[in-house]
Amino acid sequence: MFGLGRPQPTSAEKIAAVENELKVVAEMHSRMVKICTLKCIDKTYREGDLSKGESVCLDRCASKFFETHQKISDQLQKETQARGGGGFGM
């Protein structure tokens, strides 16, 4: 206001920032559920309970999904830096 410090984010900006962060996490969660269901769950539905094999598959799928997320994120960051911050046309 009086030229002191950097401009403060408005209320709307602060709320949008938190909301956006939660949205990213929620989207990742729903993608993981969709993908791991496809990979692990037997589609004949002869049983209403998760089998031992399906449960183990879901746990491993979740773990690998996160590891893949991290791996690709690291790799993209590295590639982008190597190209002087202009990688992938972004």
Add this chain to the structure above:
Amino acid sequence: MDGLTAAESRELDQRLQKRQVKEFMSVFGNLVDNCFTACVDDFTSKALSGRESGCISRCVLKSMSTQTRLGERFGELNAAMTAEMQRR
């Protein structure tokens, strides 16, 4: 949370509640689509057969267990990832 004032926090809560309703509708919609696709394949009758109906019930039960289990794993893994990112 993230240095929000009480009023901002209330506003955020209201928005998140709206999102939750939307998210529930989308989970419900996906459940119908998945279980219909997996279980309903006989169109010689307009009513669900006993077999289809049983399949749908089991599909719903299994999908709910899947949601719960993956929800737990997601929480753990997300917490670990957040901690790792803050450590770096």
